[in-house]
Amino acid sequence: MGAESQQGIPAKDGKGAPLLGDHEAAEVQTRFWRNWWTSLRLAVSMVGLLVSSVGNTVFFKKMTNSMPNYGFYLTQLPAVIYVPMFMALAGPPAFTKLHINLLPKYAVMAIFDGLSGTLMVLGGVHTGGTLQVMLGQAIIPVTMFMSAIMVGKRYHILQLTGAAIIVLGLVLAKAASGSSDTDDVAIFNLIFFMGLVPSAMSSVYKELAFRSFAGDLDVNVIQFWVSFFQIFTNLAGMPIYTLDVLGPQKVPFNDMVQSTIGGNRCLLFREDQIVDQCGFAGERTCDHCEFAWTAVLGYLFFNASFNIFTMLVIKYGSAALCFLVSTLRMPLSAVAFSCPLIMGARAVQPKMSDFVSLGVILTGLVTYRYGGQLQHRRQLEPCSSFSFRRSPSMWFSPSSWASPTGDANGTRRRWKFMPMFAAGNLGLQPDFVLVPTVVQHRSPDRIRRDMYRRLGVAMSNKASDMEMTLEGGRL
Numbered sequence: 042m043g044a045e046s047q048q049g050i051p052a053k054d055g056k057g058a059p060l061l062g063d064h065e066a067a068e069v070q071t072r073f074w075r076n077w078w079t080s081l082r083l084a085v086s087m088v089g090l091l092v093s094s095v096g097n098t099v100f101f102k103k104m105t106n107s108m109p110n111y112g113f114y115l116t117q118l119p120a121v122i123y124v125p126m127f128m129a130l131a132g133p134p135a136f137t138k139l140h141i142n143l144l145p146k147y148a149v150m151a152i153f154d155g156l157s158g159t160l161m162v163l164g165g166v167h168t169g170g171t172l173q174v175m176l177g178q179a180i181i182p183v184t185m186f187m188s189a190i191m192v193g194k195r196y197h198i199l200q201l202t203g204a205a206i207i208v209l210g211l212v213l214a215k216a217a218s219g220s221s222d223t224d225d226v227a228i229f230n231l232i233f234f235m236g237l238v239p240s241a242m243s244s245v246y247k248e249l250a251f252r253s254f255a256g257d258l259d260v261n262v263i264q265f266w267v268s269f270f271q272i273f274t275n276l277a278g279m280p281i282y283t284l285d286v287l288g289p290q291k292v293p294f295n296d297m298v299q300s301t302i303g304g305n306r307c308l309l310f311r312e313d314q315i316v317d318q319c320g321f322a323g324e325r326t327c328d329h330c331e332f333a334w335t336a337v338l339g340y341l342f343f344n345a346s347f348n349i350f351t352m353l354v355i356k357y358g359s360a361a362l363c364f365l366v367s368t369l370r371m372p373l374s375a376v377a378f379s380c381p382l383i384m385g386a387r388a389v390q391p392k393m394s395d396f397v398s399l400g401v402i403l404t405g406l407v408t409y410r411y412g413g414q415l416q417h418r419r420q421l422e423p424c425s426s427f428s429f430r431r432s433p434s435m436w437f438s439p440s441s442w443a444s445p446t447g448d449a450n451g452t453r454r455r456w457k458f459m460p461m462f463a464a465g466n467l468g469l470q471p472d473f474v475l476v477p478t479v480v481q482h483r484s485p486d487r488i489r490r491d492m493y494r495r496l497g498v499a500m501s502n503k504a505s506d507m508e509m510t511l512e513g514g515r516l
Contacts, residue, residue, distance in 0.1 A: 083357035090350035090366045091373070096343035098177075098374045099383060102170040104340045106387055107307075107333040109166045109326040110290070110315050113275070113282055113297065114304030116158050119341065120271045123462060127265035135265050146250040147266040150474075153243035154267065155274030157236045159281055164233025166290065166326065167226035170378035170387075171395055174371050175214050176234050178207050178402050181409055184241040191245050197419070199412025206405030214398035228286060247461070247474040260459040263474060267461075289325040308333050348462045348472075355459075368406045375399055 108115060128135055165173060182204040188194035215230075251258060282292045292300050303314040307330040319327040354362050375395070381388040391399075461472045 079357055083354065083362075086350050086353035086357055087362060087366055089346065090354050090363065091369055093343050093346035093350050094366060094370045095373050095377055097340065097347045098174060098370065099170070099377050100336055100340035100343050102165065102173060102378070103336040103384070103387075104333075105162060105165045107329045107336045108304060110292075110328060111300060111304035111307060112159070112163045112166065113279060113292070114301050114308075115337070116155070116162050116278075117272065117275045117301075118337070119158075119344065120155075120268050120275060122341065123268040124265065124272065127261055127268055127462075131259060131261040131265050134259060135262050138259075138262070139266075140254075140256065143251075143254065144266065147263065148270045149246060150243060150250070150263075150267045151270030151274045153239040153246060155271045155278060157238075157240040157243065158271075159275065159278045160232050160236030160239070163281065163287075163290075164229045164231070164236060167229035168233045169225045169389060170384070171375050171389065171391060171399075172214065172225055172230065173233065174374045174378070175211060175398060175402055176230065177237070178371060178406060179211055179234065180237050180241060181406070182208055183237050184244055187238075187241045187245045191242075192249060197412040197416040199415060200409050201412075203405045203407070203409025203412055206408060207402050208405075210398050210400075210402035210405060213394070213401060228288075229290075244472065247472075250474070260461065260474065264461055289323060306330075308337055345462070364410065368403070368410060371403060371406070372399060 104115060105112075168176070185194075185196060185200070185204055189196075279294065279297055282297070283294050285291060306312045307314055307328055311330045311333065313328040313330045315325055315328045319325045351363055354366070375391060377383050379388055379390050459474055461474050
């Protein structure tokens with residue numbers, strides 16, 4: 042009995058060994074601190090994502106305010122920076138493990154992203170910051186419409202209701218003259234809104250592009266090639282800046298090279314290039330190059346931070362938390378645009394109509410998010426008629442899910458929503474690409490060891506495979 046009592050079995054007098062041995066107690070304590078550390082990192086990542094997303098929105102507007110006549114230059118700059126960055130991150134596999142048949146898919150993604158960035162930068166010159174925040178929420182109904190057309194995706198009734206409420210808020214915003222910002226011009230508001238269409242198409246296409254691919258993909262390789270092709274997409278989009286509908290902001294095609302040189306001088310040497318015949322009705326916007334470098338570097342910093350913190354939130358939490366933070370970004374960004382400490386002389390005090398529109402749109406966002414949660418629960422029901430193939434993007438689920446079927450060899454694949462950098466645009470929502478990863482088969486010995494580990498049984502180093510030790514005793 043004495044020996045048994047030492048193994049954790051209570052003695053007759055009720056005084057037995059502790060329920061947990063020293064080893065088990067140490068494991069419990071280690072697990073507690075590990076969970077605490079993970080929760081802390083998640084909390085810090087969420088705060089960082091919220092701050093960086095607001096900063097990304099604010100400095101996007103400050104950038105277009107400082108360099109309003111260099112839209113092409115501002116669109117091309119992030120892509121040129123991201124190409125060497127992602128080439129370094131991807132390393133030799135960017136070329137040695139390149140799948141030639143995927144290059145057209147990378148090019149299509151670049152076309153959507155490049156066109157979205159071009160229209161947002163161009164339209165953002167004469168679209169007030171508060172209105173940019175509100176118009177940006179239209180990405181939800183636009184993406185829903187594109188998903189329904191391209192993949193036949195179905196939505197919960199509350200998601201549809203939320204999208205309708207968002208549209209109502211946008212209508213109210215424009216009915217009340219859009220925002221308090223007198224710089225708003227209708228045609229540029231429309232151009233900014235049109236930038237949401239290729240952005241939504243890009244999101245949907247990134248869910249579909251690699252469905253038929255059976256290998257393993259590195260997201261850094263994808264981002265390198267998308268950024269590479271985006272440089273040429275931006276070049277192909279140069280005729281957009283020559284359209285007569287732009288009025289004084291039109292840049293003749295023959296002046297594009299000179300405009301790019303002027304953008305360099307504005308950013309690097311803080312030299313105003315457009316100082317005459319500007320600033321009044323019917324004229325171009327004057328340059329404000331004195332603080333252009335702080336605005337551009339601020340945008341690049343917050344844009345990179347936004348994408349990095351998105352990855353961290355996905356790592357320590359789930360994709361759902363990223364979209365929760367993006368919901369909170371809207372009211373905080375509106376407050377930031379009204380703060381003279383942040384926007385300086387460009388700060389605009391919102392009117393009551395702005396608060397009403399923001400409140401309506403925020404109500405629609407909350408309704409849409411809650412409907413997404415209900416839709417996900419419905420998809421997980423055993424008797425559900427929904428399939429993963431018809432609705433792969435589960436924004437309120439964990440960041441990966443296994444394919445229901447494998448290949449001819451029985452190898453199952455796991456799909457992951459991997460965050461991608463949004464280069465040259467406002468980053469209205471966290472950007473993801475759905476990539477496959479091959480799930481490796483476990484050997485019988487690995488399966489046995491994993492089972493022992495879950496049961497709290499340690500394999501003895503000196504014993505054979507059939508001899509284990511439990512709480513220090515021999516079985």
